[in-house]
Amino acid sequence: MAHAVFVPGLSRGTTGAIFTQAALWRWTASPLCHLSLSSIMKSKRKTDHLERTASALRREVVAAAKVCEIAHESPTVKSLRLLVADKDFSFKAGQWVDFFIPGVSVVGGFSICSSPQLLQQERIIELAVKYTNHPPAVWVHNKCTLGSEVALRVGGEFFFDPQPTDAPRNLVLIAGGVGINPLLSILRHSADLHRDQANKRSSYETGTVKLFYSAKNTSELLFKKNILDLVNEFPEKITCSLHVTKQTTQISAELKPYITEGRITEKEISEHVSAETLFYICGPPPMTDFFSKQLEDSHVPKEHICFEKWW
Template sequence: MPLKLATISPSVSSSGRRLGLAAINPIAFCARSKAMSTQRSGHLERTAQEPRDESLLDVRLERIDQVNERIRLYRLKLESEPIKFLAGQWLDTYIPGNPKPGGFTLTSTPRAAADPKSPYLELAVQESPENPPAAWLWQSPSDITGSKLQVRVGGSFVFPPSQIPLGDISHVVFVAGGVGINPLVSMMGHIAEEGYNLEVKVLYASKLPAQGLKGVLFLDRIRKWFTEKQLIGDLKVFTTGIYEGQVESRELDVHERRFTVEDVKEAVGKKNNSVVYVCGPATMTDAIVDGLTGDRGMDKNRVMLEKWW
């Protein structure tokens, strides 16, 4: 069940709308399936206690890119003025003909949505036929490109964290399992674009798609940030699954196994000035958080969690 969080009202600035956040428990259980929504339990019901903007935004589905056999990227052009959101948040996404929204994590950066000339939002959606909004988005691109949708920003799993001043953080560790990379890539991009003086370490576990590493969601984007020194630190990739081709690491630090709590502890290093963001399947996230915050472990306020199931 989701934790009960503070109910907050959005603030409005001259440069666009922003979802303001009150003090929030850092371990924010935002019940999340691979597409955040199933017919058994609706996205709105599961996130009823989460903060969200009051207003709906008009967007146009401008572009669809196939990442691999199971995941697509969607670029949504904002039809209204630029907006402000916090890296890590999600969208209530209303598709044509369905009164119930799907919940999909924003993977673009806040700066992209605030661009005065061509503001946009980006989503990564895994194929999920039992989820009506995801199934609609997985129609033939030629049938839905150009469609108008309505969206609303929400969520409390964000960077920078609301309860810790940036000046008290020098080290950020991102731990992702599968599509749990989605909110974290928005946070990484935000750090890269804003030039925060932070050491960043990424542990990314993924099942290899048919294309091998080339098809791992956002891996090229993240690698480029490190290569171009927009992010300072290191990236470790942990792969599972059967891949018939040769794994081309392209100077990546690739481990053909699942990561462990010890891998994460090693990445954290000094606990007092670090924060950790963990997102992925519940079994993975629970083990990592318990391992980090157990006996004489990290302050729980410095471990942020979002899990899906």
């Protein structure tokens, strides 16, 4: 899971409560009480999610969730849709969840890839989990079934949550591999804001969104159909550049106009630098380090750069 690094001042409304001991005891009295207190409070290895995100803000609510849909997004990634009935459970686009699994002592950490509006309207969130030998990922890929129950707690300071009175901002989203997850949430949230503005349900003026997304090959470009659907729905507002670094098969006609073979380049990103643009980066640590440094060297204010590393 990712480690969040946030530059203060990027987004308004950075609020949250550290999870309290009293709240833990209230939660352990719930139907999911077979999750031990020790499994919530710590992980076995210092490199685990809870250790890496120990200083991150978390909401107080720990909510029960039930798996209602499972799908294969790629040969190595499974997606889950989870029903969360607790109306006190909410999140901002880009945040992650602590993922508590009955019988698994290690706590997972997975970025939410759905929009906040889906939760508000249908009480559903979506996660996409890459297979690794980490116990929570092993459980998702090998043991999780429809109806499986888990518990979730929202955390993280990497998010896009514009307020109605905020100045319009353009977004540049830079994703590598499964780093697409929080950026897809932001992309979907931006699309919801465009729809709300068009239907006069919101006064917030939305800017443009440019997604740069790199993966090994087209089969590992997660949610590509969803991304292209949004590009086609909002051709003047949402664009994407999909990169593949080790493609060995023919690229489909549908994808070809959007595909570049090779890594995302410094030049491509520099063309989008402006005073009105916010940059969100999520991917392997060398990638996030490279682009965040490049943006700083291009005199982008630090408060306009937000990045999250996945490990």
